[in-house]
Amino acid sequence: MIKGKRGMSAFFLLMIFVVFIILGLALAKPLTEFSSDAQGVNGLDCGNVTGYQDKANCTSVDFLPFLYVVIAFGLAFIIIKGVGQ
Numbered sequence: 001m002i003k004g005k006r007g008m009s010a011f012f013l014l015m016i017f018v019v020f021i022i023l024g025l026a027l028a029k030p031l032t033e034f035s036s037d038a039q040g041v042n043g044l045d046c047g048n049v050t051g052y053q054d055k056a057n058c059t060s061v062d063f064l065p066f067l068y069v070v071i072a073f074g075l076a077f078i079i080i081k082g083v084g085q
Contacts, residue, residue: 017076024072031065 038044038061046058 013079017080020072020076020079024069024076027072028065028069031068035061035064 044054044058044061046054046062049055049058
């Protein structure tokens with residue numbers, strides 16, 4: 001009986017893993033559009049950076065989609081690692 005419960009919890013965690021993967025992939029495109037819109041609205045010209053503040057803003061806005069996807073994949077792999085133990 002215990003093996004059945006463990007298998008059921010492993011299947012549940014696998015489904016959560018799949019949800020995190022899909023969420024990360026689904027939100028990558030909107031986050032990329034958000035970052036490009038933020039650059040246009042705020043008047044950031046990342047091709048012609050004049051100061052350290054502009055460089056920091058461009059870097060943080062460009063890094064946001066990648067960071068979000070890495071966090072989503074990281075959470076998913078942490079969940080899968082928990083299933084293996």
